[in-house]
Amino acid sequence: MITNKNCIIRLSRYKNSLYRLQSLGFVKVFSENLADAVGVTAAQVRKDFSLFGISGNRRGGYEIGSLLEKLNTILGKDQVQKVVVVGAGHLGGALMRYNGFEKEGIKIAACFDIDPATYDRASRIPVLPIEELRAFVKDNAIRIGIIAVPDVAAAQVAEQMSNAGIRGILNFAPIRLKVPEDVTINNVNLELELENLIYFVNILNKTKAK
Amino acid sequence: MITNKNCIIRLSRYKNSLYRLQSLGFVKVFSENLADAVGVTAAQVRKDFSLFGISGNRRGGYEIGSLLEKLNTILGKDQVQKVVVVGAGHLGGALMRYNGFEKEGIKIAACFDIDPATYDRASRIPVLPIEELRAFVKDNAIRIGIIAVPDVAAAQVAEQMSNAGIRGILNFAPIRLKVPEDVTINNVNLELELENLIYFVNILNKTKAK
DNA sequence: TAGATTGTTAATCGATTAACAATC
DNA sequence: TAGATTGTTAATCGATTAACAATC
Secondary structure, eight states: OOOOHHHHHHHHHHHHHHHHHHHTTOOEEOHHHHHHHHTSOHHHHHHHHHHTTOOOBTTTBEEHHHHHHHHHHHTTTTSOEEEEEEOOSHHHHHHHHOOTTGGGTEEEEEEEESOGGGOBTTSSSOEEEGGGHHHHHHHTTOOEEEEOSOHHHHHHHHHHHHHHTOOEEEEOSSSOOOOOTTSEEEEOOHHHHHHHHHHHHHHHHHHHHO | OOOOHHHHHHHHHHHHHHHHHHHTTOOEEOHHHHHHHHTSOHHHHHHHHHHTTOOOBTTTBEEHHHHHHHHHHHTTTTSOEEEEEEOOSHHHHHHHHOOTTGGGTEEEEEEEESOGGGOBTTSSSOEEEGGGHHHHHHHTTOOEEEEOSOHHHHHHHHHHHHHHTOOEEEEOSSSOOOOOTTSEEEEOOHHHHHHHHHHHHHHHHHHHHO
């Protein structure tokens, strides 16, 4: 329905800010407050909400509890989301051990690799042969996968994921993946992010020097 | 001068595609070719170039070699960029061992942490006490830092970086950092990326079900 | 009621694209 | 020259913001 990525990212931010406000004891919030907390305009907040049919109370603002419920439903946070990681290298390992996902209702169900030395079925998060990806994804109704393999292997992994039934891919490999159009890809390209920072640091430095 | 992040990201993509084309033996390229390779329109390519005063040859397109030179200068790739990492945990460790940075001319010069158990001055990339950050950054004229610490520590690290003279921060902690306006921040928020994927997977699924 | 805030429409802004004169 | 491609202006598109009538 709504396909603007920035808008959805803002919904996530509203949600996070609302939890903070709630933990501070607030029960209601005005678009103005929330806008300040997230760093957007009040009009943006109201517009975003109206896009999703979320309405408040003219004069009384929004009730945080019910607002959070609606946002959580929209964002699919009403159930734990299971994801798989492919690539048990340094990055894959870091992701498996990262505990920030849990509190967001995201669970890494398993990791897959081609190297038998990495396999570990007894681990809290099992590391399995890539050949088992398809069956595992089907059996566990997984729809999200994370690609944490070297760039030369990424295209093939994306295809395997797509064939297995995965419909959303978080890709850490610095290459552009081709997938069917019903598969969504979010890229995290660290080289690109750093290169970008370098540019802005350089021009701001030059501008100052003038 | 130009402050549109998307535009700079496209320059990086042009650069990467041009290297590929060059390695295939091409010497010249038309805006149309490059646009296809990167997935934008030919008008976008020409517009981006003209924004940076890059001109080609009417009728003859652009000469890849000199184009790459100009892009590399704009993107600061004419010299190795040294960066520091703060946080020697799983993510920091993965970044230190990631070898994709080197071929992009990005060198992690050192890592810093508060936990003495992580310190290792003899390592290829030394792991040092956070107290030494400031001196190290000054001595090595570092301007880019990566935050790979838990979210509760991120704000303080950002301030230490900023005070030490760092002007660009790649932040992996899922919180919004406040820094002086001459410091550029790029955020990599994995929870947000996954949450975003979940949304799009869910709605595409629902749309199909209709 | 009077006053404040929402919900939505219209205006603005910025980025992308189309079109075409300039020109190699 | 004739033809193809650039460089740039104008048109389009989409997203953000301002404004204000509706209303609690």
